Amino acid sequence: xxxxxxxxxxxxxxxxxxxxxxxxxxxxxxxxxxxxxxxxxxxxxxxxxxxxxxxxxxxxxxxxxxxxxxxxxxxxxxxxxxxxxxxxxxxxxxxxxxxxxxxxxxxxxxxxxxxxxxxxxxxxxxxxxxxxxxxxxxxxxxxxxxxxxxxxxxxxxxxxxxxxxxxxxxxxxxxxxxxxxxxxxxxxxxxxxxxxxxxxxxxxxxxxxxxxxxxxxxxxxxxxxxxxxxxxxxxxxxxxxxxxxxxxxxxxxxxxxxxxxxxxxxxxxxxxxxxxxxxxxxxxxxxxxxxxxxxxxxxxxxxxxxxxxxxxxx
Amino acid sequence: xxxxxxxxxxxxxxxxxxxxxxxxxxxxxxxxxxxxxxxxxxxxxxxxxxxxxxxxxxxxxxxxxxxxxxxxxxxxxxxxxxxxxxxxxxxxxxxxxxxxxxxxxxxxxxxxxxxxxxxxxxxxxxxxxxxxxxxxxxxxxxxxxxxxxxxxxxxxxxxxxxxxxxxxxxxxxxxxxxxxxxxxxxxxxxxxxxxxxxxxxxxxxxxxxxxxxxxxxxxxxxxxxxxxxxxxxxxxxxxxxxxxxxxxxxxxxxxxxxxxxxxxxxxxxxxxxxxxxxxxxxxxxxxxxxxxxxxxxxxxxxxxxxxxxxxxxxxxxxxxxxxxxxxxxxxxxxxxxxxxxxxxxxxxxxxxxxxxxxxxxxxxxxxxxxxxxxxxxxxxxxxxxxxxxxxxxxxxxxxxxxxxxxxxxxxxxxxxxxxxxxxxxx
Numbered sequence: 001x002x003x004x005x006x007x008x009x010x011x012x013x014x015x016x017x018x019x020x021x022x023x024x025x026x027x028x029x030x031x032x033x034x035x036x037x038x039x040x041x042x043x044x045x046x047x048x049x050x051x052x053x054x055x056x057x058x059x060x061x062x063x064x065x066x067x068x069x070x071x072x073x074x075x076x077x078x079x080x081x082x083x084x085x086x087x088x089x090x091x092x093x094x095x096x097x098x099x100x101x102x103x104x105x106x107x108x109x110x111x112x113x114x115x116x117x118x119x120x121x122x123x124x125x126x127x128x129x130x131x132x133x134x135x136x137x138x139x140x141x142x143x144x145x146x147x148x149x150x151x152x153x154x155x156x157x158x159x160x161x162x163x164x165x166x167x168x169x170x171x172x173x174x175x176x177x178x179x180x181x182x183x184x185x186x187x188x189x190x191x192x193x194x195x196x197x198x199x200x201x202x203x204x205x206x207x208x209x210x211x212x213x214x215x216x217x218x219x220x221x222x223x224x225x226x227x228x229x230x231x232x233x234x235x236x237x238x239x240x241x242x243x244x245x246x247x248x249x250x251x252x253x254x255x256x257x258x259x260x261x262x263x264x265x266x267x268x269x270x271x272x273x274x275x276x277x278x279x280x281x282x283x284x285x286x287x288x289x290x291x292x293x294x295x296x297x298x299x300x301x302x303x304x305x306x307x308x309x310x311x312x313x314x
Numbered sequence: 315x316x317x318x319x320x321x322x323x324x325x326x327x328x329x330x331x332x333x334x335x336x337x338x339x340x341x342x343x344x345x346x347x348x349x350x351x352x353x354x355x356x357x358x359x360x361x362x363x364x365x366x367x368x369x370x371x372x373x374x375x376x377x378x379x380x381x382x383x384x385x386x387x388x389x390x391x392x393x394x395x396x397x398x399x400x401x402x403x404x405x406x407x408x409x410x411x412x413x414x415x416x417x418x419x420x421x422x423x424x425x426x427x428x429x430x431x432x433x434x435x436x437x438x439x440x441x442x443x444x445x446x447x448x449x450x451x452x453x454x455x456x457x458x459x460x461x462x463x464x465x466x467x468x469x470x471x472x473x474x475x476x477x478x479x480x481x482x483x484x485x486x487x488x489x490x491x492x493x494x495x496x497x498x499x500x501x502x503x504x505x506x507x508x509x510x511x512x513x514x515x516x517x518x519x520x521x522x523x524x525x526x527x528x529x530x531x532x533x534x535x536x537x538x539x540x541x542x543x544x545x546x547x548x549x550x551x552x553x554x555x556x557x558x559x560x561x562x563x564x565x566x567x568x569x570x571x572x573x574x575x576x577x578x579x580x581x582x583x584x585x586x587x588x589x590x591x592x593x594x595x596x597x598x599x600x601x602x603x604x605x606x607x608x609x610x611x612x613x614x615x616x617x618x619x620x621x622x623x624x625x626x627x628x629x630x631x632x633x634x635x636x637x638x639x640x641x642x643x644x645x646x647x648x649x650x651x652x653x654x655x656x657x658x659x660x661x662x663x664x665x666x667x668x669x670x671x672x673x674x675x676x677x678x679x680x681x682x683x684x685x686x687x688x689x690x691x692x693x694x695x696x697x698x699x700x701x702x703x704x705x706x707x708x709x710x711x712x713x714x715x716x717x718x719x720x721x722x723x724x725x726x727x728x729x730x731x732x733x734x735x736x737x738x739x740x
Contacts, residue, residue, distance in 0.1 A: 063697065064393040066417050082735070083728070084705065148566065149558045150573045172506070172561030260507030260706070261560045262713055278389040279701040280414045 058287035064280040075287035088259075088266040089291065094178070095267060096247045096295075099185040104239060106186065107193025108231075112223075114194060115201045125195060132191040140255040143184045147171050147256070174264035177257050181265050184252050189245075193238055200234035201227065236307040243299045247292055268292050346377035347632045349404040349621075350395075352385045355584045355656065358591065362652035363640075370639045376632060399626045403633040407622040409688065410700040412444045412452035420623045421449040425634050429453065433643050433661040439688045440660035443618045443695050452620030453637050454660035456649070458582040459616040459686055460513045460605065461679055463567075467599045468499040468577035479578070480603040480678055484518065484546060487578070487606045491554035494577045501578035502555050502570060504562040504709070505547070505716060511562070511709035513615040514580040516689045519543050519708065521608025526702060526733055527693030533733040535711075536726050539610070544715045544722045552716040560713060572596060580605060580615075586675050587654040602675055604683045614684035618660070655679065698737035707732045 058075055062068025079085040110128070117124060131139060146154045147170035155167040170180045204227065212222050250269040253259060259266035259274070268288055276285015349367065354360055363380055371378035381402065383391055392411065395401030396418045412419065426444075430436060440454030462479075469479050472493045482490070491501040503518075504511035519525070523539035552559075556576075558566070567579040572589060574596060579585075589597035605614050621640070623633045639645060646664035649657055655676045659665045670676040689708070690699025702708070711729035714720040720728060733739075 064396050064415065078735075084732075148569070149556070150570055150575055169557055169561070172558045177561060257561065258507045258563060260713075262710065262717065262719060263507070273390075274704050275701070277393050279704040280389070280393065280697065281701065282393065 054286040054289060057283050058290050060283045062283040064277070064282050068283055071283070075284045078284065079287055079291070084263050084266070085271065085288065087263050088268060088271045088288075091178070091263075091265060092247055092267045092292075093295065095182060095185070095249070095265075096243060099182050099189070099246050100239060100242050102182070102186045103189045103193045103242060104235070106190055107197050107238070108235075110190065110194035111197035111201055112227075114198050125198075128194060129191045131188050136188060136251045137255060139188065140184060140252050143180075143187075144171075144256055147180055171257055172261055174261055177261055177265050181252050181256055184256065185246060185249060188252075189242060193242070196234060196238050197231060200231045204230050233307050236303050240300060240303040243303070244296060247295060247299075344376045345629050345632065346379060347371070347404070347629050347636055348402040349378070349380045349633075349636070350388075350391065350402040351380050351382055351406045352388060352408075353382045354653065355582075356587045356591070356653045359649065359653040359657070362648055366640060366645050366648070367636070370636055374632070374635065378636065395624065399624075401624065403623060403627040403629050404637060405622050405624065407444075407452040407620045409443065409618060409703070410690070410695045410697075412620055412622055413446055413695045414697060414700060415622070416446055416451040418625055419451040420625050420627065420630055421451060422453050422623060422634065422637070423450050425453050425637055426450040428638060429641050429661060433641070433646075433663040435662050436660045437662055437665065439616055439618055439686065439691070440620070442691070443688060444620050446695075452622040453641060454618060454620045455641060456657035456659050457616045457618040457686075458584075458656050458658060459614045459679075459682065460510075460517070460580040460582055461602045461614065461682075461684075462578055462605055463571055463581045463583070463585045464601050464603055465499065465571065465574070465577045465596070465599050466601050468494060468497065471497060476601045476603060480683075481607075482603075483607040484521065485550065488546070488550035488554055491551070491578070495554045499575065499577040500554060500556050501551075502559050502562070502567055502576045503551070503580055504567060505552070505555075505559050505713050506562045506709060507706040508563045508566075508709075509617075510564050510567060510581070511706060512689050512703050513617070515547075515708050515712055516615045516687075517580070517605050517613035517684070518547070518608065520613040520685075520687065520691075521606070521611055522546070523608070523610035525692060526690065526708065526729075527698070527737060529692050529694075531693045531696060531698060531737050531739075533730055533737060533739055535733055536730050540726055541722050542609075544712060544725060547712050548716045548722065560717065571600070583655060583675065583679060587656060590654065600675065602679050604678050612684040614682055614686045616686045616688055618688060619657075693737070696737070698733070701736040702733060705732070705736070707736070 057068070059070055059072060060068035061071045061074070114121065114125060114128070145151055149155070149167060152167065152170065154170070155164075158164045158168060159166070168176055170176050208226050208230075209222060212226060217225065247267070248269055249267055250273070253265050253267050253270045254273070257265040259270050268291055272285045272288040275288060276282045351363065354363075360382060367378045367380050385408070388406065388408065391401075392405060392407075392415060395405070396415055399418070407415065407419075426436070436454050439457070444450050444452040444454050464476065464479055466476055469476070469490075472490060474490065487501065494500055503514040505515070519540065522543035524535070524537055524543050525539075526533070526535050528534050567576065567581055568585050568588065570576040571579055571581075571585050572594065583602055586597065586600045586602065588594070589600055605612060621637045623630050623637070627633055640649075641659075641661060641664070643661075643664050646659050646661065647667055647669075650659065650664075650667045650669050655669055655673065658680055659667075665680065667680075670680040688695065688699075689703045690696070693699060707729055710732075711725045714728060715722050715725040
């Protein structure tokens with residue numbers, strides 16, 4: 001699309017023609033700036049100000065209620081030497097990579113199933129969205145009940161279904177606790193993936209499938225040669241969005257494990273809460289949250305490169 | 315259905331507007347004193363507190379309101395109010411918060427002196443938590459503390475009456491715990507990242523003679539006594555507990571006890587209170603006993619609650635008056651009853667309440683048989699103590715050792731490093 005869409009207006013034609021093109025462009029630019037100004041101000045207030053504030057706080061030894069002194073990068077240096085923080089960084093990356101990968105694969109599978117469903121599609125889509133719609137704190141509390149030993153319905157099913165011999169230590173074993181929080185994240189995020197990917201699937205012209213079928217391409221070939229390349233832009237955006245929200249996750253860990261056992265499920269946000277708010281080391285807490293930023297920057301860069309590659313392909 | 319006429323509509327609208335004007339003028343005429351308090355574990359306490367605050371407001375011709383939030387939300391709320399320098403007049407200051415927020419708190423020496431003279435003295439750890447650099451920054455109100463909740467029927471099955479359980483030391487508890495485990499009703503102390511783990515394991519460490527820091531805040535965790543306590547947990551206590559204690563949260567032991575699974579766990583009397591309020595059949599089997607004795611004594615961990623007033627409160631004098639009123643013995647006696655004995659007043663004369671003698675379940679709760687201390691003792695009630703508690707350094711030390719992730723000496727060295735960082739000694 002070109003930079004400007006002009007609607008011909010015969011009555012004004014002569015007057016418009018009389019205005020020099022440069023002046024008209026400047027007037028349009030001014031109008032454009034005016035129109036985006038409210039959004040820019042809103043973004044500055046809601047995003048830039050808190051971000052700059054936390055950047056400032058991370059460079060101080062501020063405690064809640066005290067102004068704090070400028071300490072440069074001391075907080076960051078402290079954290080990089082801190083075992084608990086290093087474990088937290090590792091947990092956050094592992095949690096994000098595994099959860100996003102699982103949601104991507106399962107999201108595609110679920111979208112394909114929904115695409116193929118012959119009847120009741122709307123109803124099924126509405127039901128599938130429920131985990132995403134229910135407040136996370138509420139659904140995570142339900143998961144806590146399902147995992148916790150005296151009432152664990154998950155363990156009951158696994159034991160009575162003959163899948164395991166004894167109850168799984170969901171929240172008390174480092175490995176299983178990680179599995180438990182990732183499972184809840186995947187359960188919660190999957191509907192968003194599936195519905196968004198389904199929208200992408202529906203937008204693919206049917207002629208492509210018909211042509212592929214005429215050429216003798218089976219479902220596998222159609223998936224790899226048509227569906228996946230054409231879904232790449234939308235998939236990349238969904239993955240980017242999901243990476244942002246998964247790495248910044250808080251409620252699931254806070255409710256299920258509080259970062260335990262042995263700090264094996266702490267994420268940046270839960271550790272920042274413990275250090276910054278509960279213990280009032282707000283400068284250090286701000287520094288912890290800022291470590292999310294470089295991780296997200298790298299992820300965004302990589303994912304947006306894939307989007308552009310997808311656009312070129314499409 | 316009656317049709318609403320234009321005249322009716324005007325009349326209703328006029329009445330609504332008039333009531334709004336009257337309410338606004340009421341609010342504008344009399345100041346409103348606000349107070350922030352937590353959603354008490356014992357629900358019957360909240361209506362009583364509301365009633366007492368309303369009575370005080372009526373007697374002074376002002377308005378007053380208590381806002382309740384959950385305990386985990388309290389740090390964020392206090393932080394927000396301190397940063398924004400606006401909020402409630404009176405705030406609940408738990409544990410070390412009077413020390414942590416003291417730059418934004420009004421000294422309340424006059425209120426403490428008045429109450430001390432009339433109903434005192436203040437019991438420990440009230441002063442420890444609220445007094446710093448020559449001033450009181452909170453008025454110590456009440457604390458709750460962890461004795462052990464037991465299921466008497468399971469203990470009877472292995473031949474122990476409640477008084478026998480009350481006399482146990484840690485070693486004997488572990489020995490009896492093996493039989494209880496075999497009977498399907500193990501004992502349980504949280505060894506996880508939760509407040510209950512701190513409140514169960516600090517007394518254990520103290521009773522073996524171990525300390526995290528000394529009086530000057532120097533880190534002294536690396537000791538023979540600490541090693542003995544870890545070895546005890548690793549070889550005797552942990553093997554008789556369910557492995558799930560590694561993942562317990564603050565509600566876990568309550569649920570396990572109320573479900574009839576476990577037989578002994580450190581907790582304030584809230585488990586009994588829930589059973590009592592809900593008329594659960596298990597109430598008759600529940601009892602409270604002192605924490606076990608160790609080689610160096612018998613200790614109990616306390617969670618102190620004080621009331622503070624922000625420096626920026628525009629109604630500081632009224633706020634002080636409300637605090638004086640709430641902590642006076644007549645109100646305090648009602649509070650002990652309404653909280654079902656959960657609130658243990660810091661003021662000695664208020665603590666001398668017949669309530670605890672009336673119900674047998676409280677005979678070991680108040681007055682305490684153990685030495686009552688706050689995690690971080692005997693060091694200063696400082697940011698270091700708060701950070702150590704909030705990052706669960708002590709439970710993690712035990713967890714690392716019992717799971718085999720570290721040897722005993724490695725776990726102590728790890729905890730020593732964490733403590734040095736927390737206390738700024740690293």
